[in-house]
Ligand SMILES: NC(=O)C1=CN([C@@H]2O[C@H](COP(=O)(O)OP(=O)(O)OC[C@H]3O[C@@H](n4cnc5c(N)ncnc54)[C@H](O)[C@@H]3O)[C@@H](O)[C@H]2O)C=CC1
């Protein structure tokens with residue numbers, strides 16, 4: 469089967485390469501000519517472990533190719549996956565410009581029956597609206613089906629997640645179209661859950677919002693633990709031993725970031741408001757996340773005796789380890805808050821780069837941890853890269869001016885750090 473993937477971001481490239489690995493003939497399309505040129509040369513425009521090798525492998529096997537040529541790509545492929553971005557609009561709703569644009573192009577250029585599969589995260593009823601958008605741009609009423617197939621991969625482990633999904637959701641009103649999409653995944657062992665398009669859309673939002681809720685729940689609890697001098701990690705570790713609760717997504721920290729939890733929770737809330745239904749838990753989930761880094765920054769400010777004119781190292785700026793993605797990263801909000809407090813910032817990340825607009829004489833990024841820590845009064849850890857967990861903290865101490873470590877991800881062993889002579893403070897009395 470010939471598969472076209474529209475949108476060569478984190479999801480599109482991963483999906484394309486996984487389908488190539490499963491033996492399908494894949495074309496990747498994007499409107500960004502630079503991205504397409506780089507992909508054709510075997511270069512990724514973002515960091516994601518394992519994808520670089522798979523890209524080189526499947527360029528060589530000719531199982532995948534890349535293009536900007538819409539008309540030809542649409543005509544040559546019978547199954548089209550949409551993996552374009554659906555970012556937050558100003559009012560919190562999902563911006564569907566890219567989805568609409570792609571629908572219009574498909575309608576314009578299609579020449580026979582197509583299955584259009586929406587992998588992007590889209591609000592409830594978008595799959596139904598897609599049908600209208602495609603029909604509106606058709607010159608001839610070629611038949612087609614729209615199928616919802618939301619994606620659940622995580623950045624940093626995108627390849628593993630796509631090859632080992634917990635479940636595959638297929639939302640379609642046409643059983644035959646659903647079966648075609650299911651057949652593409654036949655080599656994977658995951659259960660396939662077939663449902664209607666709008667239920668599939670809801671499953672995606674409900675899953676992300678639930679995971680965000682787990683995090684905000686433990687983050688709010690971490691504030692109480694901090695005050696009561698109870699170690700939140702001990703609490704959540706023991707909570708997680710209960711099978712009904714489970715150990716995942718219970719790590720307290722400076723808040724969830726990324727391109728999805730923040731935007732998807734807001735988009736679901738927007739949908740609820742449109743329906744005049746209150747989602748009070750979700751409102752609080754967002755509110756707790758928006759205030760979590762400030763809550764702990766204020767506590768750390770007191771421990772340090774103020775950030776004013778202090779030199780602070782920020783370690784790990786990506787929203788989580790093993791990605792270069794800075795979208796909604798808590799580190800960015802922390803950097804902005806510390807700048808208004810007149811701190812000088814020295815920043816490090818193993819792969820992510822601060823945007824030029826954030827760099828200045830007072831905010832500088834360095835290539836090594838050693839250089840970053842020179843003459844710093846405090847260190848704030850924002851994402852739990854292995855480089856920091858495994859660092860030689862005994863040696864690094866020599867570079868510092870003062871020895872405060874504020875661990876925003878509870879990634880280091882507090883007792884060991886104290887034994888090394890650091891003043892160690894985590895989240896929730898760690
Ligand atoms: N990043 C993630 O971990 C996950 C993302 N998702 C969802 O998947 C969708 C895509 O997310 P990402 O891959 O992170 O986005 P991204 O922003 O990394 O990539 C989107 C790509 O689409 C391209 N594009 C935009 N309009 C286009 C058009 N009309 N034709 C062709 N290409 C076009 C852009 O140039 C860009 O390369 C979003 O809806 C997101 O919510 C779902 C699960 C995981």
Ligand SMILES: O=C(O)[C@H]1O[C@H](OP(=O)(O)OP(=O)(O)OC[C@H]2O[C@@H](n3ccc(=O)[nH]c3=O)[C@H](O)[C@@H]2O)[C@H](O)[C@@H](O)[C@@H]1O
Nearest residue numbers: 619620621622623717718719721723724725726728787788
């Ligand atoms: O829709 C999406 O885009 C994706 O969003 C998340 O994946 P992702 O954002 O890549 O990464 P996660 O591992 O979920 O982490 C998100 C944020 O939550 C934070 N987090 C995670 C777990 C935890 O226990 N505590 C915590 O603070 C992370 O540090 C990170 O900032 C979901 O886990 C994926 O299933 C989903 O497909």
